Amino acid sequence: MFKKVLIANRGEIAVRVMRTLRELGVDSVAVYSEADRSSLHVRLADEAVCIGPAMAKESYLSIPAIISAAKVTGADAIHPGYGFLSENAEFSAACRDNGITFIGPSPKSIQQLGHKSEARKMATKAGVPVTPGTKDCVSVKEAAAAAAKIGFPIMIKAAAGGGGKGIRIVRSADQLANEMNMASSEAKAAFGNGEVYFEKYIELPRHIEVQFARDTHGNVIAFPERDCSIQRRHQKLVEETPSPAVDKKLRAKLEKAAVDLAEAAKYVGVGTVEFLLTQTGEFYFMEVNTRLQVEHPVTECVTGFDLVREQLLAASGEKLTYTGGHTVPLLGHSIEHRINAEDFSRNFAPSVGRIEEWMLPGGPGIRVDTHVYAGYNLPIYYDSMLAKLIVWAPTREMAVERSRRALAEFKVTGVKTTIDAHQLIVESPDFQAGKTDTGFMERLLAPAESVKAA
């Protein structure tokens, strides 16, 4: 195991990682920007160094500053957390070149699995189902035949595109020629390249993901799936495990897909495979996250594992805690609520200021991961997440009840928070019935927004 680990991150995840380090008897080093001097991760660490000004580009995203901080403090490994440099192959390589262990996959794995089309190839190789689509770009001549082969509805995507730009949905053959022209000229204008390809459009899918861990000895574990369908503008709000839409049989298939992919990529560390799950129970590979995820605590709650510990074990060349098989037992149900400093009544506008009152929920089955305390001034430079409220209960029904109780106990003044948005979600009959998909938030907010407009 390592002697001293530097955490190249801030906020709740830096605090989270430090807690495991302390339990393992490993010293922790916090790095911070000038804007984070009074942040909790600085106070909890065994050592802390200032690495740059408030702008993330010159501090938390500066590879030379972080490597220098590790050298100066004598850290033998770096934990990247999530976001910032966590999925940066260049950073993983810089650590290796400086004799520091990067607690995450190798630069090669990050490149293979972090890059969408490379990851898709790897998934196909591992026998994991991918969304039906054209392998290459489609010309106007080939369009009709290609679309018919996939089956409507289809998506036309720009080859050079990204971030949801240049995507058009076509529901029938008679619209195809027209949409194809529009997509191509849009792509040309936006990306300077008019080439497009087709993919099957999945109507109101669920976002399902499988956490896995693999060590250098070849032990692999796939954990029970997480359902992250409740999103707003591609930002997850609520995550739960297990998914109300997944039964034992489907779970076994999902877990096998994750294990096969991890084996095929010879991946070392923890990672997550994201899938789209259709209303009729087919699942398709979407992408791999080569890092610890925000929502990892729900998995910890239902399995008893400490995923940061598994990450440290894998990175230091040791064996995972459990080596008796590819799957682990699942106990109860867990839900995570991401509490952000945003004004729900003003279309989730960011809210900044000083936290005056900060009363956390407690009692049975409650876990709160946060870096916030009363009197804390929210810096304006970083993301708006204040805390993750995680509940556990023996059944989903009881977990929902517990969420309702905990959200009512959670009191924050000084800034606006999304606690009321979460209360709205918990009160929704669809959520209570487990009927969620990626269109859930839009439907939930639609009546509220029309009331405001009137």
Add this chain to the structure above:
Amino acid sequence: MDVKTLTKLTKWMETTDLEEITWKNGDEKISLKINNNPEHSATIASSMEPVLAPYIGIFRFARPGKTNHLKEGSAVKRGQELGVVEVGKDFKSVEAPSNGLLKIISIEDGKPVEYGQPLFFFEPR
């Protein structure tokens, strides 16, 4: 209570770590609340100015193979290199921000420094 007394009171509060006070005299009651966050009030009046480390790394008075005869009391010119911060194979220059007299050297050669750490104090002229 008049504005003058109020101003005096707020000024006084800023010199303490109080964030809120309530003053009561008969029917008259006044509450004052100020933002006394240490990040905002940690300024000390002085004629000296600090020269801060521009980067995290190892401090050196001179680049490899060079010497530096800087002493407390030396006159320095604006832009003069007072030392460097070694960051991997790179050297980040520490420069005097204006002409002046070097009063305090608060760093030793070969010591680690973090971003924003005061290395020198000098009196601008």
